[in-house]
Amino acid sequence: MAATSPRAAAAPRLAAFDGERWLRRALILLVSFWLVCVVVLPLAQLLSKSLLNNAGQYVGLANYVEYFTTPSLRNSIGNSLFVSVVTTLITVTLGFTFAYALTRTCIPLKGVFRGVAMMPLFAPTLLNGIALIYLFGRKGLITRGFFGAIPGIDIGLYGPVGIIISEVIFTFPQAMLILSVALRMTDARLYEASDSMGAPGWRTFSTVTIPGVKYGLVSATFVSFILAFTDFGAPKVVGGQFGILATDIYKQVIGQQNFSMGAVVSVALLAPAILAFIVDRIVQRKQVSLIQAKSTPLVPRPRKWRDAPFLAFCLVIALLILGFFGVAAYASLVKVWPYELELGLWHYDFTGTGGGGYAAFWNSIRMSFYSAVIGTAVTFVSAYLVEKTNGMRALRQVSYFLSIIPLALPGLVIGLAYIFFFNARGWNILGVFTPNPFGWLYGGMGILVLSNVVHFYSVSFLTGATALKQLDKEFEMVSESLGVPFYVTFFRVTVPVCLPAILEVAMYFFVNSMATVSAVIFLYSADIPLASVAIANMDDAGDVAPACAMGVLVILTNILVRILYGALTGKLRKKTQAWTTR
Amino acid sequence: MSEHDDEYLAVCNVTKRFGAFTALRDVSFSAKKGEFLSILGPSGCGKTTMLRVVAGLERQDEGRVLLMGRDVSGLPVSKRHVGIVFQSYALFPNITARANVAYGLKNVMKSGREINERVDELLKLVDLSGMGGKYPGQLSGGQQQRVALARAMALSPNLLLLDEPLSALDAQVRVMLRGEIVALTRRLGLTAIMVTHDQEEALTMADRILIMKDGELAQIGAPSDIYESPASPFVASFIGSMNFLSGVMDWESRTFSSGKLAMRVERDVKPFGAEAVAAIRPEDVLVSANGETGANVFEARVDKVEYRGPVYRLSLRLPAGGGEFRPLLAEMAAEKARRLGFSPASTAKVILPPGRVHLFAAGQGA
Numbered sequence: 043m044a045a046t047s048p049r050a051a052a053a054p055r056l057a058a059f060d061g062e063r064w065l066r067r068a069l070i071l072l073v074s075f076w077l078v079c080v081v082v083l084p085l086a087q088l089l090s091k092s093l094l095n096n097a098g099q100y101v102g103l104a105n106y107v108e109y110f111t112t113p114s115l116r117n118s119i120g121n122s123l124f125v126s127v128v129t130t131l132i133t134v135t136l137g138f139t140f141a142y143a144l145t146r147t148c149i150p151l152k153g154v155f156r157g158v159a160m161m162p163l164f165a166p167t168l169l170n171g172i173a174l175i176y177l178f179g180r181k182g183l184i185t186r187g188f189f190g191a192i193p194g195i196d197i198g199l200y201g202p203v204g205i206i207i208s209e210v211i212f213t214f215p216q217a218m219l220i221l222s223v224a225l226r227m228t229d230a231r232l233y234e235a236s237d238s239m240g241a242p243g244w245r246t247f248s249t250v251t252i253p254g255v256k257y258g259l260v261s262a263t264f265v266s267f268i269l270a271f272t273d274f275g276a277p278k279v280v281g282g283q284f285g286i287l288a289t290d291i292y293k294q295v296i297g298q299q300n301f302s303m304g305a306v307v308s309v310a311l312l313a314p315a316i317l318a319f320i321v322d323r324i325v326q327r328k329q330v331s332l333i334q335a336k337s338t339p340l341v342p343r344p345r346k347w348r349d350a351p352f353l354a355f356c357l358v359i360a361l362l363i364l365g366f367f368g369v370a371a372y373a374s375l376v377k378v379w380p381y382e383l384e385l386g387l388w389h390y391d392f393t394g395t396g397g398g399g400y401a402a403f404w405n406s407i408r409m410s411f412y413s414a415v416i417g418t419a420v421t422f423v424s425a426y427l428v429e430k431t432n433g434m435r436a437l438r439q440v441s442y443f444l445s446i447i448p449l450a451l452p453g454l455v456i457g458l459a460y461i462f463f464f465n466a467r468g469w470n471i472l473g474v475f476t477p478n479p480f481g482w483l484y485g486g487m488g489i490l491v492l493s494n495v496v497h498f499y500s501v502s503f504l505t506g507a508t509a510l511k512q513l514d515k516e517f518e519m520v521s522e523s524l525g526v527p528f529y530v531t532f533f534r535v536t537v538p539v540c541l542p543a544i545l546e547v548a549m550y551f552f553v554n555s556m557a558t559v560s561a562v563i564f565l566y567s568a569d570i571p572l573a574s575v576a577i578a579n580m581d582d583a584g585d586v587a588p589a590c591a592m593g594v595l596v597i598l599t600n601i602l603v604r605i606l607y608g609a610l611t612g613k614l615r616k617k618t619q620a621w622t623t624r
Numbered sequence: 625m626s627e628h629d630d631e632y633l634a635v636c637n638v639t640k641r642f643g644a645f646t647a648l649r650d651v652s653f654s655a656k657k658g659e660f661l662s663i664l665g666p667s668g669c670g671k672t673t674m675l676r677v678v679a680g681l682e683r684q685d686e687g688r689v690l691l692m693g694r695d696v697s698g699l700p701v702s703k704r705h706v707g708i709v710f711q712s713y714a715l716f717p718n719i720t721a722r723a724n725v726a727y728g729l730k731n732v733m734k735s736g737r738e739i740n741e742r743v744d745e746l747l748k749l750v751d752l753s754g755m756g757g758k759y760p761g762q763l764s765g766g767q768q769q770r771v772a773l774a775r776a777m778a779l780s781p782n783l784l785l786l787d788e789p790l791s792a793l794d795a796q797v798r799v800m801l802r803g804e805i806v807a808l809t810r811r812l813g814l815t816a817i818m819v820t821h822d823q824e825e826a827l828t829m830a831d832r833i834l835i836m837k838d839g840e841l842a843q844i845g846a847p848s849d850i851y852e853s854p855a856s857p858f859v860a861s862f863i864g865s866m867n868f869l870s871g872v873m874d875w876e877s878r879t880f881s882s883g884k885l886a887m888r889v890e891r892d893v894k895p896f897g898a899e900a901v902a903a904i905r906p907e908d909v910l911v912s913a914n915g916e917t918g919a920n921v922f923e924a925r926v927d928k929v930e931y932r933g934p935v936y937r938l939s940l941r942l943p944a945g946g947g948e949f950r951p952l953l954a955e956m957a958a959e960k961a962r963r964l965g966f967s968p969a970s971t972a973k974v975i976l977p978p979g980r981v982h983l984f985a986a987g988q989g990a
Contacts, residue, residue, distance in 0.1 A: 514712050516714035523776075524727055526728055539718050
């Protein structure tokens, strides 16, 4: 390269227009703008709707007054809180014991146990409810004592019992995963210190183990609570006459077309979720200072008297989960439950049932694929811009905050807010009518994909951000100093190095988009039926067996995608071993 | 270009703030073409910020940076033609050493053959011929460092900037690479600035050292100047070690006294007030067992004898009258120490050569 010729010293400052810096700035602005459009504005529209009557006139808090003076509506708050608190207590206890067994004992088959425990993640929660009907419903396996072989027991499934069992199954893997991470992050030296001082086992447990995982416990508690509090699928199937907030929204909007009251119930659903989210964030922020760089990992030593009960516990849980989904699979194959136990694929035909059959199934796959591709690209690029840009601190913090808000948003709230926002014809802004620029999205595949991208945005964003944080922060500067534009380095270095995390995010998007029903049930249109919605509708129509079959198809698809992901990352790992091993 | 050889790089009155914190305060210095400068200072003194301002990775709030007489203050790093070697090397892990070195070349060279030749040349320069096909993870720390160096020099930069380039390496590799980096910059006539917190690194590699403290330039000069004539107690204690004694200076008789302890000072110092701090390096303190007389000879008690391999360090106490003592460290070659055979609680004769005693105004802080 030729040396730059010397020039007069009076070069003006900021002489060079630094195009790249401006491009980055523009992109970050775009990220914030996008999040405002798909999160903030729809939520604002939802809130404002709760202050209007169904004719669109401002009525102040009248809707809220009506809500709190109607016992059938008001009682749902207590009901929702009750089932979520009980679910949380059970889930965190079971999840902690299971996670403890996986991380702190020497039981065999840990990989198998972990895999089985993750199964509920792949299932629509509607299927949890349906499986329960086949177990504990009026004609259930347990209720009828295995088709009359033994005396049966009726647990009174429909209502809180059914909801709590489904939610425990639904939230168990999430709580277990969070607690496993927390339990694994403990410093072995603390245990050595405690041992060296001759502390008995229970004392070490209460003074070292529990304080060490308290943030994980808090997080698992809040996550279980939010999930159980906002879930719609299982209560829809086994809730019976027991009203909870999530099913109330659906009844108000779909059943009575009372959108204003739907908005009010949404606010009631949103408030505790946001509160739990904020508390969790504050607690998590404190944790950062607790992790030490030089911690020694704890390697459990075998102890028979301890390992045996843990093994028994894990076996019971794993068999329960397998049995649970096994019953669902079996029921979907039985000709007429419980009278003709002949096995076959009758219910997988779907002709003559509502819901859309295989068209719905393929639509779901298409939608999940688009959500995975678009969602992964959007979340990873925004995580990159937020993590790897110098300066613009304020804007980056705003983008970060907006990116984690969706974590607190129940799917039903997103769905309802999107109806209000994207279906609006326009707004009067300062007296000028502005037509809705996003209206074209409504009623098509676009809004379905968008709702999924936003619904599962935060976890994906955080996964990407964590992966990016592990990259050397000087990569960007090196490429800048070599005159290579940042987007070249992004594609040549950042993306390849982060590929495992990117694939994980894509799988997460796909699996969740396949299983979710809450957001899309408000947004799908008759020409684009979806598998999860079909499950709900077939179940409504009394076609429980085909609904179950559809649920089994969804779970199988998701497990297949998970296996594909495993194979792909395995291959990738082999290929990248060249540059990761010394 | 010759007209700018004396001020190839000029940093003029640069100030940089991060919110309320001032990282750099009115720093000025210049470098000649081909000169190797080292910025040295304790952590948080602003040395890395200084390097980043020169690189264009940070923009200063006030002041200017001139390269070859041209104001580059407004130019981003990509337009300043500087090569940077980062502390972590920041080698791209998913591409080979060759591809790392070639990373910036694709923009300026058209043909693949040309790029290949240049990469071969660079790899040879850093003694890594034949290693180009390996990934960074397969190279040793020292080899990674060389790849980073080759990559930084690929575009024939106007200036080579090194941010603690050796701090992540084993002691032996570090010493070897010190010599190689200096030899390389000399051979290519490269002007280089290296940030380090290792004084030995700065003393052995740099033509001139900039000592920084709290965002300000404490002293600039050749290594021997800084060691021999530190401008402040801070510099004196930061580079090497130093004994300090506070007391009063009588400028007429050139006598410094601390309590009853009085000594002559013969160094050429511009007089200031009476309150003063005298300082002497431990290796300048002469210790002997037999009775010597003359200027600045004192009787001292030996408190501790510390073995340090090639040298011994004695902790001594100088009586200052009224039962008071002043601590003093002395260093001597192991051979001499063995011959004299000091032991704790013994006494020794100590000479503080009047020509080796430094003087600072009191209140300058250490």
